Amino acid sequence: MLRLKALILSLTMFLPAAAFAQTPGLFDVTGVASNDVLNVREAPSGSSARIGELAFNQKAVEVITTTDDGRWGLVNSQDRSGWIAMRFMHASAAMPLSLPAGLACSGTEPFWSLTLNQNGSANADWSPMGLTDDQDSVYASYWSSRAQNRSAPVYGFELLDELTGSNVKASGIIRAELCSDGMSDRDYGFAIELLLSGGERNLISGCCSISP
Numbered sequence: 001m002l003r004l005k006a007l008i009l010s011l012t013m014f015l016p017a018a019a020f021a022q023t024p025g026l027f028d029v030t031g032v033a034s035n036d037v038l039n040v041r042e043a044p045s046g047s048s049a050r051i052g053e054l055a056f057n058q059k060a061v062e063v064i065t066t067t068d069d070g071r072w073g074l075v076n077s078q079d080r081s082g083w084i085a086m087r088f089m090h091a092s093a094a095m096p097l098s099l100p101a102g103l104a105c106s107g108t109e110p111f112w113s114l115t116l117n118q119n120g121s122a123n124a125d126w127s128p129m130g131l132t133d134d135q136d137s138v139y140a141s142y143w144s145s146r147a148q149n150r151s152a153p154v155y156g157f158e159l160l161d162e163l164t165g166s167n168v169k170a171s172g173i174i175r176a177e178l179c180s181d182g183m184s185d186r187d188y189g190f191a192i193e194l195l196l197s198g199g200e201r202n203l204i205s206g207c208c209s210i211s212p
Contacts, residue, residue: 023063023073024176024189026092026210032056040082044072052077054084060094062210064189065178076209080185096210100144100155100174105192107206108183114170114194115211116142122159124170131198132166139163152176168198179207 032038033056040052044067054061054077063073064081072083096102096118106113111128122139126132140161147154153176159169172194179191188207196202 023065024210025063026060026095027063027073027089028092029054029056029058029061029088030090031088038084038088040075040077040084042082044083046085048083051080051082060092061089062189063089064187074187076186081187099153099210100157100190100208102211103174103190103208104211105174105190105206105208106181107192107194107204108181110204112204112206114192116144116157124159124168126166126168126196129196129202129204131168131196131202134164134166137162137164137166137168166198168196170194170196174208181207 029038036056037053038056039050040054041048042051061075063075066073066086071086073086073089074081075084100116101118101120102116104115112124112126114122114124116122120141122142124137124139125135126137127135139159140163142157142159144155144157147156155174156172157174158171172192174190174192176189177191179188181188188209190208192206192208194204194206196204
């Protein structure tokens with residue numbers, strides 16, 4: 001048993017601290033010279049093609065997932081996703097303390113958007129779906145809870161106390177899993193399913209990112 005513990009300890013000593021941080025999450029670039037940048041690569045390898053860059057002091061970068069060894073993290077750079085070396089990343093103080101607060105969600109065809117603000121309110125745009133003429137539906141509060149019988153992050157929520165006149169009610173499920181919007185080369189760390197009700201019921205899906 002002592003030999004096994006020693007082996008595990010020796011292996012973890014060679015992993016970056018960021019490998020044990022929760023993803024999806026927000027990270028700050030660290031350890032990069034001020035006259036240099038952190039390369040974003042097409043694949044999780046130092047020899048892979050460079051497709052973008054992060055500033056040496058860039059803050060609150062969303063890392064969607066990591067490789068199994070924790071050495072590479074998937075991020076969005078411009079209009080596509082790529083990989084950065086996690087040894088240059090440190091967990092950010094800007095990370096929301098209580099998800100799903102701080103998530104910005106959206107979907108395509110039809111387009112819609114929903115932001116669960118960190119102050120407990122919510123903003124949504126249902127107008128592209130033809131549900132309302134309002135460009136922004138405002139909800140004073142929302143209920144949310146993490147699923148008690150799942151180890152992976154799964155959240156349920158319901159929008160409450162609408163302050164505008166759209167009369168759209170919404171509830172749904174958010175899961176921490178790799179998600180694609182189906183229209184771009186960007187990846188997201190959360191998937192969402194929404195049940196909308198009011199004049200009629202609509203079941204829609206989309207993706208969410210952590211909004212700094």
